[in-house]
Amino acid sequence: MAIQKKQTKASKRWPRYCFLAALVMVAVAVALYFWAYYTIDSEFSAVSSYYGSRYEELFSLSTPDRDMKEEILRQGEEALAFIGSGEDCAAFGALAPYCTDTESYAGASKVEFTLEDLAGKTDGDESYLWVAYTQRVYDADGNMLRGSGSSQERILARWSVKKLDGRWVVTEILEHP
Numbered sequence: 001m002a003i004q005k006k007q008t009k010a011s012k013r014w015p016r017y018c019f020l021a022a023l024v025m026v027a028v029a030v031a032l033y034f035w036a037y038y039t040i041d042s043e044f045s046a047v048s049s050y051y052g053s054r055y056e057e058l059f060s061l062s063t064p065d066r067d068m069k070e071e072i073l074r075q076g077e078e079a080l081a082f083i084g085s086g087e088d089c090a091a092f093g094a095l096a097p098y099c100t101d102t103e104s105y106a107g108a109s110k111v112e113f114t115l116e117d118l119a120g121k122t123d124g125d126e127s128y129l130w131v132a133y134t135q136r137v138y139d140a141d142g143n144m145l146r147g148s149g150s151s152q153e154r155i156l157a158r159w160s161v162k163k164l165d166g167r168w169v170v171t172e173i174l175e176h177p
Contacts, residue, residue, distance in 0.1 A: 043132075044156045047176040054158060054174070057119060058130050064120030068127055068168045072161055073117060075170065080113040080135050094159075094170040100137050105146055107139040114154070125163040132156055 048055045079095035082088070089099035100108045113135040120129040134149035149155040160172040 043154065047156060050176045051156075051158065051174065057121070057128065057158075060119060060121065062119075062121040064117075064127055064129060065122035068122055068161060068163075069117055069120060069129060071168045072129055072159065072170060073115060073131075076115050076131065076133070076159075077113070080115060080133065081111050083108050083111060083137075094173055097173070098133075098135065100146070105137055108137050108145055109140045110138040112136045112138070114151075116154075118156075127161040127163075127168070129159045129161060130156070131159060 044055075044058070075092070075095060076098065079092045079098040082092065082099040084099065084102060086101045086103050089096045089101050092099055100111060102108055113133060115131060115133045118130040118132055121127060132149075132154040134151065134154050135147065136144055137146040138144055155175065157173055157175040159170045160174070161168055162171050163169075164171075
């Protein structure tokens with residue numbers, strides 16, 4: 001004789017609760033995507049025409065290689081913080097324009113900056129990373145010598161990245177003038 005298990009009201013509701021929970025999670029994910037889209041687009045839409053179709057890369061759901069991203073951001077932070085001669089700045093390669101050249105900015109003694117990665121993609125040994133940054137260079141008296149961006153208006157840049165000799169390096173920078 002087969003034993004039949006009697007379904008309770010609670011066990012009948014369980015699939016319905018799972019379905020509703022999944023629906024809520026999907027709705028939250030979609031809302032977060034559109035919030036991120038709106039936030040990025042509202043900040044940088046004024047320069048979107050300069051980047052053309054590449055601007056849409058900012059809204060892709062691809063994720064760059066974590067090791068590449070960490071290495072490139074570390075190199076970017078080092079370049080943004082660096083104060084030295086033009087020759088020393090040249091060692092940063094494509095990131096050299098972010099260095100503070102003491103020949104152009106004599107008396108530079110302090111740099112404050114922010115750097116945030118926004119999006120990116122890794123495809124084998126080639127990649128790109130979208131970043132937003134600000135930079136302020138001060139002399140010993142606290143006078144600002146150079147500034148790029150502000151807390152309300154960061155600078156958007158697309159860094160093309162390649163793996164050369166086992167090391168990730170920025171090879172090209174696309175940034176609105």
